[in-house]
Amino acid sequence: MKNLPTTCPSCSSKLAVKRLHCEKCETEVEGLYSLPVLASLSHDDQEFILEFIKASGSLKEMAAIFKVSYPTVRNRLDDVILKLKQDAKTK
Amino acid sequence: MNLTHDRKLTTLLFNPFVYIAGAPALGLGLAAILLAGLIGSWGHTHFDGVLDTHIGARAPLGVFLAEGLIDWLCLGLVLLIFGKIISKTSFRTLDLLGTQALARWPTVFISLVSLPKALQRFSQELLEQLTKPGAKIVINPWDALIFFAAMMVMLPLLGWVVALMYKSYSVSCNVKGGKAIGTFIGGLLLAEIMSKVAVYGLLKFT
Secondary structure, eight states, X not given: OOOOOOBOTTTOOBOEEEEXXXXXXXXXXXXXXXXXXXXGSOXXXXXXXXXXXXXXXXXXXXXHHHTOOHHHXXXXXXXXXXXHHHHHHHO | OTTSOOOOXXXXXXXXXXXXXXXXXXXXXXXXXXXXXXXXXXXXXXXXXXXXXXXXXXXXXXXHHHHXXXXXXXXXXXXXXHHHHHOSSOOOHHHHHHHHHHHTTTHHHHHXXXXXXXXXXXXXXXXXXXXXXXXXXXXXXXXXXXXXXXXXXXXXXXXXXXXXXXXXXXXHHTOOXXXXXXXXXXXXHHHHHHHHHHHHHHHHHO
């Protein structure tokens, strides 16, 4: 499946969902829905958050899984938190 | 995921703290500091300041070992305070002190480079030139050549240590940019003064 675009290629504004489609019964729903907060993150950041949850929020475990140091993982998490805060401010 | 960095040689040499921090870094770093002190005692190489290396004076082994530990603690504690002030996130003291200890590992090479007796002889000859002005002092050209060759190796090694110290500060405290560089330089100068005073006190005591 293709990556979900979150910003407008023309003006760089945040995109919203206008149409949803059921692959099974072909039903389509139209409206104006905002994208989930985590969708604004890059694919890498989303994967990082997913792994973080799977590791029960343990930075030590994350460091062991990815064979990097504890501060490297923590700095990456700090970067993601900063992005989410900045995103919340722009809304 | 990008977190699994390729273990590039440049990263391992200049920013190993991406992979190692905390207690393992502290253990390896302390071992390297003590090894540098031990080898330094054979060649009378003193690390008598965070950024200082001097060859010459004889001293008990304990002095050589303590000098490296003083240098590490002075810079570690100063950067810990600066990091607490400027970092926007929390960080572990163990990471900063551990990576600062490991940042000193190239001092082992500095101690090894300082081993040839020619360096001690030339240092002594230079000292005599300074302390006995006007006196006729014979300088062995081979000693001078070996001394300058050793200096040419030591200077890049010292630069490497400083680069590692900065990376340790940046990674452990999660600080970047001008603020990080400015506080690092200030911290380095402050720690240099502190370590000089502490080493002077140590030498006076012994």
